Amino acid sequence: xxxxxxxxxxxxxxxxxxxxxxxxxxxxxxxxxxxxxxxxxxxxxxxxxxxxxxxxxxxxxxxxxxxxxxxxxxxxxxxxxxxxxxxxxxxxxxxxxxxxxxxxxxxxxxxxxxxxxxxxxxxxxxxxxxxxxxxxxxxxxxxxxxxxxxxxx
Amino acid sequence: xxxxxxxxxxxxxxxxxxxxxxxxxxxxxxxxxxxxxxxxxxxxxxxxxxxxxxxxxxxxxxxxxxxxxxxxxxxxxxxxxxxxxxxxxxxxxxxxxxxxxxxxxxxxxxxxxxxxxxxxxxxxxxxxxxxxxxxxxxxxxxxxxxxxxxxxx
DNA sequence: CTAGGTGCAAAAGGTTTGCGGTTAA
DNA sequence: TTAACCGCAAACCTTTTGCACCTAG
Numbered sequence: 001x002x003x004x005x006x007x008x009x010x011x012x013x014x015x016x017x018x019x020x021x022x023x024x025x026x027x028x029x030x031x032x033x034x035x036x037x038x039x040x041x042x043x044x045x046x047x048x049x050x051x052x053x054x055x056x057x058x059x060x061x062x063x064x065x066x067x068x069x070x071x072x073x074x075x076x077x078x079x080x081x082x083x084x085x086x087x088x089x090x091x092x093x094x095x096x097x098x099x100x101x102x103x104x105x106x107x108x109x110x111x112x113x114x115x116x117x118x119x120x121x122x123x124x125x126x127x128x129x130x131x132x133x134x135x136x137x138x139x140x141x142x143x144x145x146x147x148x149x150x151x152x153x
Numbered sequence: 154x155x156x157x158x159x160x161x162x163x164x165x166x167x168x169x170x171x172x173x174x175x176x177x178x179x180x181x182x183x184x185x186x187x188x189x190x191x192x193x194x195x196x197x198x199x200x201x202x203x204x205x206x207x208x209x210x211x212x213x214x215x216x217x218x219x220x221x222x223x224x225x226x227x228x229x230x231x232x233x234x235x236x237x238x239x240x241x242x243x244x245x246x247x248x249x250x251x252x253x254x255x256x257x258x259x260x261x262x263x264x265x266x267x268x269x270x271x272x273x274x275x276x277x278x279x280x281x282x283x284x285x286x287x288x289x290x291x292x293x294x295x296x297x298x299x300x301x302x303x304x305x306x
Numbered sequence: 307c308t309a310g311g312t313g314c315a316a317a318a319g320g321t322t323t324g325c326g327g328t329t330a331a
Numbered sequence: 332t333t334a335a336c337c338g339c340a341a342a343c344c345t346t347t348t349g350c351a352c353c354t355a356g
Contacts, residue, residue: 025330025335046320061338066321082235083287085346087320100281113275115268115288122266127295128253134236134289135268142280178355180311199345214313219346224311238321240345 008035015077022075032057033068037078037092043099043108045087081108083136098135104144111137161188168230175228185210186221190231190245196252196261198240234261236289251288257297264290 008015008031015034016026024030036052037044044052050065069090072078081089083101091099093110100109115122115133124130140148161168161184168187169179177183189205190197197205203218222243225231234242236254244252246263253262268288277283293301 023335027329027336029337059338063322063339064337067336080238082237084235085233085241088238098275100277103284109281111275111277122251122264122290124253124264124290124292127298128262129293129298130290131256131292132290134291136287136289137275137277137283137285138287139277139284140282145280145282176310178310180354182312212313216314216347217312220311 008038013038013077018075018077019071022071024071024075029053029057029060029064030068030071032060033065034072034077034092037072037090041091041093041110043081043089043091045089047087049090083108083138098137100137100139100141102141102144103138104140104148107141109141161191166191166230171228171230172224175224177224177228182206182210182213182217183221183224185213186218187225187230187245190225190243194244194246194263196234196242196244198242200240202243236261236291251290253290253292253294255294255297256291257293257301260294262294 013034015031019026019030033049033053036049040052046062046065046069049069050060050062053060053065069078072092073080073090077092077094079091079094081091081099083089083099084106086106089108091110095112096114096116098111098114100111102108115135122130122133166187168184172179172183186202186206189202193205199215199218199222202222203213203215206213206218222231225245226233226243230245230247232244232247234244234252236242236252237259239259242261244263248265249267249269251264251267253264255261268286275283275286
């Protein structure tokens with residue numbers, strides 16, 4: 001039924017190097033969680049990652065998923081996405097991009113454009129050190145645009 | 154000691170109209186919570202709003218603070234700020250602006266510039282309806298920049 | 307009279323932590 | 332051998348909910 005996942009190896013993504021660079025080890029759990037995130041780039045919550053990871057690693061625990069996600073964030077292999085009150089979402093797409101958040105259904109989409117690729121130059125007050133800019137676009141996704149059209153028209 | 158707060162009235166901020174427009178009433182609690190948010194625009198969490206509001210309205214409850222904040226958000230008198238895993242922060246500054254988030258100490262500052270005032274033109278795929286763009290600048294605040302300089306040099 | 311609002315206490319997420327046991331340099 | 336890591340369960344923090352009472356239109 002389910003398509004056989006071909007796991008990434010360190011040659012393909014350099015996960016080991018990235019972890020090592022932050023003084024962290026590459027464990028089977030970390031490899032697996034990263035693979036899970038790479039397989040469907042749909043911005044899952046920690047809980048969703050946990051459920052997916054369990055499919056082929058039944059012993060893995062929620063705590064390990066959280067620890068692992070933190071480790072992957074720390075070594076810059078995963079981004080956290082915080083757009084609303086709900087659970088933090090995780091994103092393994094490390095190419096610069098923004099997120100579109102549907103205010104109606106809460107789904108998150110990548111938008112392949114960032115404020116740094118556009119010609120914005122933010123002037124920060126003296127002493128502030130810029131690390132990166134996080135752009136969250138709020139609006140309605142195609143599905144919800146249709147639904148709301150059908151309601152109001 | 155503490156400066157006497159001069160409460161805003163509806164003539165000054167039009168809170169009543171805004172609430173009414175969303176089918177909501179202006180209650181003493183809503184007036185007070187909004188005043189509290191206006192007094193120090195330091196992006197407090199719901200809990201901090203609760204503590205400050207209690208100072209001059211001891212009977213107010215946490216649930217009311219949450220309800221009220223939701224009401225104020227709904228009628229566009231307050232913005233929610235979600236930048237990290239922590240509690241949602243609230244911001245009564247409704248002039249378009251971005252937020253600077255210090256990755257070290259977690260404090261939030263307003264930056265009087267937005268992606269829409271800069272010349273960005275986001276191209277969204279067909280069907281997506283843009284409502285607004287939320288820009289969060291991550292980095293180090295002046296205090297933490299100094300601290301980290303002292304540690305590493 | 308009734309819908310909307312308040313306050314309380316309990317519940318429901320979501321995330322973190324403490325700890326005993328395991329594993330890899 | 333020792334520091335890093337895992338899994339479990341409990342704790343914790345933030346937010347929501349159910350309900351009885353109250354109040355303004």
